Structures are given as structure tokens and as C-alpha cells.
Amino acid sequence: xxxxxxxxxxxxxxxxxxxxxxxxxxxxxxxxxxxxxxxxxxxxxxxxxxxxxxxxxxxxxxxxxxxxxxxxxxxxxxxxxxxxxxxxxxxxxxxxxxxxxxxxxxxxxxxxxxxxxxxxxxxxxxxxxxxxxxxxxxxxxxxxxxxxxxxxxxxxxxxxxxxxxxxxxxxxxxxxxxxxxxxxxxxxxxxxxxxxxxxxxxxxxxxxxxxxxxxxxxxxxxxxxxxxxxxxxxxxxxxxxxxxxxxxxxxxxxxxxxxxxxxxxxxxxxxxxxxxxxxxxxxxxxxxxx
Numbered sequence: 001x002x003x004x005x006x007x008x009x010x011x012x013x014x015x016x017x018x019x020x021x022x023x024x025x026x027x028x029x030x031x032x033x034x035x036x037x038x039x040x041x042x043x044x045x046x047x048x049x050x051x052x053x054x055x056x057x058x059x060x061x062x063x064x065x066x067x068x069x070x071x072x073x074x075x076x077x078x079x080x081x082x083x084x085x086x087x088x089x090x091x092x093x094x095x096x097x098x099x100x101x102x103x104x105x106x107x108x109x110x111x112x113x114x115x116x117x118x119x120x121x122x123x124x125x126x127x128x129x130x131x132x133x134x135x136x137x138x139x140x141x142x143x144x145x146x147x148x149x150x151x152x153x154x155x156x157x158x159x160x161x162x163x164x165x166x167x168x169x170x171x172x173x174x175x176x177x178x179x180x181x182x183x184x185x186x187x188x189x190x191x192x193x194x195x196x197x198x199x200x201x202x203x204x205x206x207x208x209x210x211x212x213x214x215x216x217x218x219x220x221x222x223x224x225x226x227x228x229x230x231x232x233x234x235x236x237x238x239x240x241x242x243x244x245x246x247x248x249x250x251x252x253x254x255x256x257x258x259x260x261x262x263x264x265x266x267x268x269x270x271x272x273x274x275x276x277x278x279x280x281x282x283x284x285x286x287x288x289x290x
Contacts, residue, residue: 012109014087016053016239018062018080023051025069039068054106057084093160099153103250110232110242112164114172119230120215120269122179124187125196128162129176129203129212134196135159137188165210170235175211177266177273183214183286194290197283204280213273214282229262 026036033044033051040046040061049055062084066077093100093108100108111117119126124138135158139151164172178200186193204212230244243259245252254262274282 010091010109010113011056011087011089012053012091012106013113013234013236013239014083015056016234017236018057018083018087019051019053020239021080022057022062022065022069025071026051026065029069031068036065036068039064056087059084093157096153096157099150099157101249104246107230107244107246107251108161110244111161113234114164114232115170115235116173116175116233117230118175118233118266119228120177120179120266121182121228123185123228124182125178125200126174126176127158128165128174129200129210130158131192131196131199132159133192134188137192141187165207171209173209173211175213175270177213177215177269179215180217183283184289186290190290194287197287197290201280201283201287204276204283211276212279213270213276214279215269215273216282219272229266231263231266 026033033047037043037045037047040058046055050057050061059081062080063077066080071077091109091112093105093112117128124130125134127135130138132155136151136155139154139158143150143154165174183197187196200212203210228246230246232242232244234241241259241263243254243262245254245262273279
């Protein structure tokens with residue numbers, strides 16, 4: 001069931017905003033991360049994690065850094081402190097703590113704050129477009145050794161994530177490229193796959209904020225065969241796009257030139273994939289095979 005949660009920055013995005021602002025202040029003063037880290041009883045690596053939004057700031061740490069950077073403006077100081085307080089509020093997904101690996105929690109925060117998500121999937125239909133039965137089949141494969149009662153909560157979490165596409169105000173935009181292999185792999189059996197493909201057709205035709213492309217076998221080999229790629233964009237202009245690479249038991253967030261390379265790869269995949277209209281026709285033809 002959709003609960004029409006409104007758009008708004010998650011704690012993860014808020015931490016990133018705070019970190020970005022403090023990093024600009026530090027660089028403007030010509031202060032290194034090691035010196036800033038000492039001011040908050042930490043290290044250069046701790047400052048790096050804080051500035052990237054990987055961890056939350058203590059209010060005391062923000063005050064000490066603002067003192068170090070010579071920020072005396074009361075309004076600016078209050079603004080950052082208020083952001084930090086807001087960032088400490090738990091996200092809705094934290095109630096699913098038993099079903100969310102710690103390495104995935106940060107991505108959930110990014111996803112919930114996204115204005116645009118671009119992704120490429122080679123193994124499965126993207127989670128944001130999965131039906132409940134398809135999601136259950138995928139989760140059963142990924143957690144085959146888990147207690148059965150845990151499946152329902154994982155399915156519920158995945159369905160709740162999809163609400164960002166249905167918000168009445170500022171729904172997130174999704175541009176997904178699905179490898180043909182993912183659509184021909186009979187996850188959950190023929191009936192489940194047929195319902196999943198019908199759902200993709202419906203989404204393609206009825207949701208203007210969702211664009212679906214299929215990367216056909218005819219496109220040949222490509223550099224993204226190694227795994228899925230997700231790129232998240234935010235409304236806040238001072239936040240860069242985040243590249244997310246999910247693996248079996250963890251995730252990576254490439255930065256710098258490596259992140260730029262993945263941006264280029266996504267652009268190339270979009271060019272090589274079938275156009276959205278052609279993709280819809282492909283999906284309708286594929287229904288006959290299940």
C-alpha cells in the first residue's frame with residue numbers, strides 16, 4: 001500500500017549537505033583535513049568520512065569546526081546546527097532494521113532523497129520496478145538460508161521503496177536500462193515473469209517519470225557486464241551525483257575520475273539500448289514466451 005510519503009531530504013542527504021558546506025569552509029581557510037580532525041578529537045580519515053556524509057556530525061564537532069574556520073555569523077552557525085539535528089532523525093526504513101544490511105542503509109537514504117535515478121541491471125529487474133511476487137522470488141534466492149518469516153519484511157521494504165516514484169509532489173524520475181538476460185531469466189516461474197513483464201509494460205506506458213530501455217543481446221559485449229550500476233542525482237545543487245555499485249555482500253561509491261567513468265558508461269549504455277518505444281514492443285513480444 002502506498003502511503004504517499006512526501007519528498008524531502010533524508011538524513012543521508014542532509015549529512016552530505018553539512019559535509020559539503022564544512023568542506024568548502026575548510027578549503028577556503030586553507031586548513032587540511034588532519035588539522036580539522038584534531039579539532040574534533042579525530043583524524044584526517046574521520047574528517048573525510050564526515051565531509052562525504054558517511055557518518056553523522058556531533059553538534060559539539062560542528063561548533064568546534066566553525067570556531068576553527070572562523071565562522072562567527074550566528075545565522076550561519078544556527079543553520080548548520082539545525083541541519084545536523086534534522087539529520088539525526090531516523091528514516092522510515094530504519095524500522096526494517098532486521099531486514100536492512102548496514103552497508104545498504106546509506107543507499108536507502110540516498111534513494112529516498114533522489115530527484116533522478118539512472119541504473120543498469122544485468123541480473124534482475126530493478127528493485128524499484130519489481131512486482132511483489134517477483135521480489136519474493138529474488139529475495140528467496142538471495143536469502144535462501146534465512147528464516148521464511150523474514151521474507152515478508154524484506155518484500156514489504158522493497159515495495160515501500162517504490163513509493164518515491166508515486167509521490168503526489170515531485171515524484172522521483174527513474175531511467176533504467178535492463179539487460180535482456182534479466183528479462184529472459186525465469187525468476188519465480190512463468191506466471192511470475194509474465195506478471196512482471198506486464199508490469200514493466202504498464203509502467204512504460206502510464207508513468208511519464210519512468211523510462212525503461214532494454215539492452216538487447218544484439219548490442220553485443222560491453223564494459224558494464226560486470227554488474228549493476230546506479231547513479232543518484234539530488235535537488236540540492238551543491239551535492240554531486242552519487243555512483244553506487246552493489247555487490248553480493250557490500251557496496252562501493254566510486255569518486256573522482258572513477259565515478260566520471262561510470263557516468264560515461266551509463267551514457268554509452270543508453271545509446272546502445274533500444275529506444276523506450278521499441279522496448280515496449282519488445283516486452284509485448286516477450287510475453288508470448290512465458
